[in-house]
Amino acid sequence: MEKPIWVAVILNHLLGKPVAALLAALHIPVESPEYPISNAVSMEILVFVAAVIFFLWLKARISVERPGATQQVMEMVLTNPMGVGIRDLLNDNIHHGGERYLPLIGTVGIFILFCNLINVIPTLDAPTATVTVPLGCAIVVFVYYNLAGIAKHGLGGHGKHFLGPIAPMAPLMLLIEVFSHAFRLLSLTVRLWVNMLVSEMLYVIFLGMMLSIYVAMAKLSGRDMRRRFFR
Helix, strand or coil: CCCCCCCHHHHHHHHHHHHHHHHHHHCCCCCCCCCCCHHHHHHHHHHHHHCCCCHHHHHHCCCCCCCHHHHHHHHHHHCCCCCCCHHHHHHHHHCHHHHHHHHHHHHHHHHHHHHEEEEEECCCHHHHHCCCHHHHHHHHHHHHHHHHHHHHHHHHHHHHHCCCCHHHHHHHHHHHHHHHHHHHHHHHHHHHHHHHHHHHHHHHHHHHHHHHHHHHHHHHHHEEEEEEEEE
């Protein structure tokens, strides 16, 4: 069982009993009845609350004539000269009509960004290092782009994309496309999860190395001081 961080302890103290009752009513088992809200869920809630507060604060400071530094940074997240903003990537991949997908794609992107950045704060963990969080984001995107395809082309028109352009190859293409789309859930989940998991491991490794070097240097300095004192 994972050790609960302080955010999880506070949330479980405030909401643990009703959450445990709800999960029991839904027949969903929990690893620890004392802490039904996991660290990952606690960090997601913290990220959500922090994001709401931040964007409400930013909304009150938005100005066309005198944009502040924070406003300019967030505008760079949407579009920038390097072409790696959320709007830029949508236009590059969709070309026409990409603006209609900006709210959801931007929300998921900024949520993941905040989840990754919160890891630099001591005592806090990145929720994206837990596999269920990237999986949840992947499911949202998977369902969304299929519903968007059905809304634009109709159920039959969207289904034709799975058959390919050559009629005799349609059964084979259908099998390939179904597996390809299904495995996107796995690829989207694993790429984000492994990146964050490896980054945390590297952080711990380098922190351990720095502490070892510091302890070794402190011991050497102590020996030198003792040698000088007993001369």
